[in-house]
Amino acid sequence: MEPARIVQLPTAGRAAPAVRVDGDRLTLERITLVDAALAAFVGQREEAERPLLLERAVRIGLTALQDAGVSLDVDVVRREFEGLLARSEAVNEKAAAALDVVLRQNFADGDGRLPRTLERFLGDRGQLRSFVTDLFDEGKRDSAIGRMRTLLGTYFDGDASRLAQLLDPTRLGSPLHQFRTEVSDGFTRINDRLTAIEAAASARASERARSAAKGADFEVVIEGLLGDICRGAGDLLDRTGDEAGDLNRSKKGDFLLTIDPRLSRGADLRVVVECKDRPMSGRAMRDELEVAKRNRDASVALVCFSTAHAPTGLAPFDVRSGDVYCVIDPESPDPAILEAAVRLARLLALSSLREREAEVDAGAIAALLESIRGQFDAIRALKVQLTAIGSTSSAVSSGLDRLRECVLAKVAEAELELRITPRS
Numbered sequence: 001m002e003p004a005r006i007v008q009l010p011t012a013g014r015a016a017p018a019v020r021v022d023g024d025r026l027t028l029e030r031i032t033l034v035d036a037a038l039a040a041f042v043g044q045r046e047e048a049e050r051p052l053l054l055e056r057a058v059r060i061g062l063t064a065l066q067d068a069g070v071s072l073d074v075d076v077v078r079r080e081f082e083g084l085l086a087r088s089e090a091v092n093e094k095a096a097a098a099l100d101v102v103l104r105q106n107f108a109d110g111d112g113r114l115p116r117t118l119e120r121f122l123g124d125r126g127q128l129r130s131f132v133t134d135l136f137d138e139g140k141r142d143s144a145i146g147r148m149r150t151l152l153g154t155y156f157d158g159d160a161s162r163l164a165q166l167l168d169p170t171r172l173g174s175p176l177h178q179f180r181t182e183v184s185d186g187f188t189r190i191n192d193r194l195t196a197i198e199a200a201a202s203a204r205a206s207e208r209a210r211s212a213a214k215g216a217d218f219e220v221v222i223e224g225l226l227g228d229i230c231r232g233a234g235d236l237l238d239r240t241g242d243e244a245g246d247l248n249r250s251k252k253g254d255f256l257l258t259i260d261p262r263l264s265r266g267a268d269l270r271v272v273v274e275c276k277d278r279p280m281s282g283r284a285m286r287d288e289l290e291v292a293k294r295n296r297d298a299s300v301a302l303v304c305f306s307t308a309h310a311p312t313g314l315a316p317f318d319v320r321s322g323d324v325y326c327v328i329d330p331e332s333p334d335p336a337i338l339e340a341a342v343r344l345a346r347l348l349a350l351s352s353l354r355e356r357e358a359e360v361d362a363g364a365i366a367a368l369l370e371s372i373r374g375q376f377d378a379i380r381a382l383k384v385q386l387t388a389i390g391s392t393s394s395a396v397s398s399g400l401d402r403l404r405e406c407v408l409a410k411v412a413e414a415e416l417e418l419r420i421t422p423r424s
Contacts, residue, residue, distance in 0.1 A: 028058070218277040219254055221330050222304050225338045226255060226273065234260035235346075245295035252292040257302075259346055267353060271345045272298035277306040277330070285311075289323050299349040302341060304328050317341045322348060343411045371410050 020027040230237040236258040255273035289301040301323040310327040317326035326341035
């Protein structure tokens, strides 16, 4: 079949065929394709479909020509790259051979420059070994060890050494002699200061013991302890030392403790508290407590003595004539002692109720109180041992703590015996 060809048909008065490229637009004008088969193929289509068919034909043809050009360019690049790769391999082989020669000259075992150099400096007969041997040779005086031995002997060997002279506190001019002098002067000043403070404290204590301020301070200590105890028990505490009571403006009774109504079945039960930081006879104390109970309308009285003015055989507390006596050290008060005394006073007040709904075992209460008194005697005996035997003070103090816990447990048992059941 004859190949298709494009010809220009002479046409009188018409312009020549033209192909214009404008941006992404390609325009063909007055071009005639001579090919019988293609003409027959296009002639079979409807006239309206022929322009779209020719546009597709031109697009497909140009795309095929473009791909053929790209394939040609890829073949050229492949040939050039293969040539470059061959030349690179040759150059790399030459460089590897040269590098192998250099490495063997410098690092080969035995013959290389680096092994020979290391052997000369670090070998068994090298320069470093000879230098170290000479430096630490104990037999040479000018070696490092010999010089250090001479220097240390000068500073540390014998009583005439430099260190002995520096550390001798009796040698005039030594640092320790100066330090010893400063410490001695400092202790002298401290001793003088403590002597002056002790003298001033003794004078103030003597003056305070003759004044009313000492009793007021003792009341402040007792007030703090009572406040903590009442907050945990639900009782009400009032300071009444400056308030007149029921007896002709009498101010007897420093504190008034009102027992929790839940325990007293609604009854108004009170415990009057007296603080004594001065000596008093037993009879005078009993009379004063009776007046204080009537003045404050209280069932039971609790008197707190300071350790300096407590009656003999009272410490730490006791029950006398229906009232509670206790001893509190104002310098180091023991809250447990006052708590036990308050709870005993509360028990005595509750037992004074004539009408109650719960049966009270009087024998059990008496037995518990007697057991508590026995614990008091044991505590007093241990305190005597604590005073007489200084070496066993720790063991005796532990025994006191155990007995104090036992006393509080006995008081709790007595409280259970006096617990009142509410009305049904």
